[in-house]
Structures are given as structure tokens and as C-alpha cells.
Amino acid sequence: MIALLLPLLFAAAASQADHHPSDPILRTLVEGEAAQAQGDTASLGRKARMLSVLGAAPAPGQADLAALWREKAQASGAIIDDPPYRGRALGPAYRRGSLLPGGSMTMRQLFLGGQRAQIMVAPTGESNGHLSLKVQGAKGETLCEKPVGGPQADCAWMPLFTDRYHIVIENDGEEAVSFYLLVR
Incomplete structure (x- = not known):
């Protein structure tokens, strides 16, 4: 509940x-x-x-x-209870990254056919820089391409077949930018 x-x-x-x-x-x-x-x-x-x-x-x-x-x-003395373990088979995964000006990061991720896929990026700190998010299929076709212009950008789709997709994050700004990438 x-x-x-x-x-x-x-x-x-x-x-x-x-x-x-x-x-x-x-x-x-x-x-x-x-x-x-x-x-x-x-x-x-x-x-x-x-x-x-x-x-x-x-x-x-x-x-x-x-x-x-x-x-x-x-x-530091704080008391924190551990959450109950319920054994989720698949859950969201996060990654922290940082890109220098003009830098890019590409990773491949497997998504299951017939299950909603979602990728989100959120910059950390004060500067959003000029991050962009792009998702490409296994054959190089672009499924989603967005600038990270606010607190987060996301791409979501429904893969027809289980396949690997390319996730590309680029910084075309003039300063380094740190971010979190969330894959669901």
C-alpha cells in the first residue's frame, strides 16, 4: 500500500x-x-x-x-531502518556520470519485448549545461532524441522484440556537467 x-x-x-x-x-x-x-x-x-x-x-x-x-x-548518529526485502526480479537501475565539454557517453542496454522501456536523465548541481539524450535501436535508427532542458528529460517506448539499444548522452556545452541516468 x-x-x-x-x-x-x-x-x-x-x-x-x-x-x-x-x-x-x-x-x-x-x-x-x-x-x-x-x-x-x-x-x-x-x-x-x-x-x-x-x-x-x-x-x-x-x-x-x-x-x-x-x-x-x-x-553521524542517525537511526535508519532497512526497508523490507521483497525480491524484485527487475527494477530501475541508476548510473551517475559526468561529461566534459564536447564529451559523450554511449552505453548499450537490453530491453525486453512487450514491456515498457524508459530512460531518464537529470543534471545535478546548478548547471544544466547542454546535455542531450538519444536512444537508438540495434540497427542505428533513432527512437528518441531530446535536449535535457529542465530538471529531467526522458524517452519511453514499447519494444516489439527483446533487443539491445544504444543510449547516448552528449554535452555540447562549454562546461562540465554531472548527471544521473535512470533506466527502467
Whole structure:
């Protein structure tokens, strides 16, 4: 029941603050990073718990931010309960990245046929830079291409067949930009 209400709570909060991503996981990642930068360990602990409750897991090779934030908050004396484990087979995966001016990042991701696929990007910090998101099919056809002009950009589609897709993030701005990538 609580898991069903969480997205609604985040949607209500998103309408009050348009400068944060509307997706609950991206919002939690960006707000958690801000709490960490400000040294607000109580808020950092809440964001760690929220990230776990939402079922987000780091992409392979990425740090588990929920665990790191939880440890940091607990080291400062905050008490954080672990969420119940329910064994999700597939869930959202996040990745933190940074691109220098003129830089790009390409990764391949497998999406299952007949299941909704979604990719979202949210810049961190004050600068949005000039990030863009592009998704290409296995044969190179562009399925989605968007600038990251606000708190987040997303591409969603329904793959007909299980296949690998190319995710391309580019920074054509004049300053380095950090971001979170969320794959559902």
C-alpha cells in the first residue's frame, strides 16, 4: 500500500518545486546528493531509505548510493531502518556520470519485448549545461532524441522484440556537467 502511494506523494511534491526532477528515483538521487553536499545527514538518511524503498539499484560498476548514504548517516548518529526485502526480479537501475565539454557517453542496454522501456536523465548541481539524450535501436535508427532542458528529460517506448539499444548522452556545452541516468 505504501509503495503504491509513494509515487503520488512525489508527484504532489514535484508540482510544488519545478526545479527538481518529477521522477521519484531521480528526485531522490538529486536531493540526496544535495543533502550530502550540505552535510545534512538526517536528510541523507531519509534519501537512502527512500532510494531503497523505491527499489532502485545501481547499474553494474556503480556505487550503491543507498548503502553509502545510509552508512554516512548512521556514522553521524542517525537511526535508519532497512526497508523490507521483497525480491524484485527487475527494477530501475541508476548510473551517475559526468561529461566534459564536447564529451559523450554511449552505453548499450537490453530491453525486453512487450514491456515498457524508459530512460531518464537529470543534471545535478546548478548547471544544466547542454546535455542531450538519444536512444537508438540495434540497427542505428533513432527512437528518441531530446535536449535535457529542465530538471529531467526522458524517452519511453514499447519494444516489439527483446533487443539491445544504444543510449547516448552528449554535452555540447562549454562546461562540465554531472548527471544521473535512470533506466527502467
